[in-house]
Amino acid sequence: MAQTYEFYSERADEAAALAAQATLENVRDRELRSEKTWRGLAEQARKTAIQREKADRERAEKRANEAEATAPVAEAL
Numbered sequence: 001m002a003q004t005y006e007f008y009s010e011r012a013d014e015a016a017a018l019a020a021q022a023t024l025e026n027v028r029d030r031e032l033r034s035e036k037t038w039r040g041l042a043e044q045a046r047k048t049a050i051q052r053e054k055a056d057r058e059r060a061e062k063r064a065n066e067a068e069a070t071a072p073v074a075e076a077l
Contacts, residue, residue, distance in 0.1 A: 011034075011038040019032045
């Protein structure tokens with residue numbers, strides 16, 4: 001199951017909130033590390049989604065170009 005930017009961002013926000021509420025320094029540090037990790041995963045998911053959309057557009061354009069190129073051949077038959 002692919003996780004989304006929104007999922008990771010929500011986890012990061014939760015970790016930030018827990019860090020803000022923490023009274024123990026080690027707990028605060030743990031939650032801040034967790035937040036940093038979740039934010040990194042969110043950014044990676046965002047970049048992956050952008051790359052996937054770009055690749056999908058390029059594939060669709062390629063298929064359209066191929067269809068246009070073969071259309072005259074099909075009409076000639």
